[in-house]
Amino acid sequence: MARNYVQPGETLPLIAPRALASGDGFLVGGIFAIALTAAAAGAPVEGRRVGVFDGPKATGAWTPGQKLYWDNTAFNLTTTATNNVLVGAAVQAQASADTVGRALLTGQIAP
Template sequence: MARNFIQPGETITMTAPYDVASGAGILVGVTFAVALATVAAGKPVEARRVGVFDMTKAPGEAWVADTTKLYWDNTAKRVTATATGNTLIGVARQSQASADTVGRVLLTGQIAA
C-alpha cells in the first residue's frame, strides 16, 4: 500500500451544517453524504458518500431506474430530479411513482461542480 494512503473515502467525518438525523442527507461545501448518526449542527458526524439509500424524494416526480439523474435540494432537504439550483448526487436505483415520498438512490460520490 502506498505510504501516503489515508483512507478509502467512502465514509468520512464531516461537520454537520445543520441538525441532521441518521439517514438524512448533508451537503458540506461541495461534498454530499448521508449521515450515519443523529447530531446537532456544528458537531462531527460520520457520513457515507457512496452506496444505495432510501431517501425522502420530491413529490410529483416519477423516476426511472438507472436513468434519472438525482440532485440534492439543500433548501427542502430532499432528493429531486430537478437539476437547476441543486447538487448532482447520483441516479435512481429503482423506478418511483410520482406519488412516492421515498425513493431508492445510488450515491455515486462525485463532488459538486
C-alpha cells in the same frame, strides 16, 4: 500501498451543517453524504458518500438510472438539475406521489 494513502473515502468525518437524524442527507461544501448517526448543528458526524440509500423524494416520477440531485433547500432528492447538486441515480422506478426513493449515491464532488 502508497505511503501517503489515508483511507478509502466512502465514509468521512464531517461537521453537521444543521441538526441531523441518522439517515439524513446533507451537503458540506462539495461533499454530499448520508449521516450515519444523529448530530447537532456544528457537531462532528460520520457521513457515507456512496452506496444505495432510501431518501426523501420530491414530487415527480423516477425511472431506473435517472440522474438524481440534492435540493439543499427542501432537503430531498429530485430529478431537477437547476440549482441542485448531482448526487447519483435512481435505482428503481418511483411514482410521482412517493415520498421516499431509492438512490445510488456515487460520491462525486459538487461543483
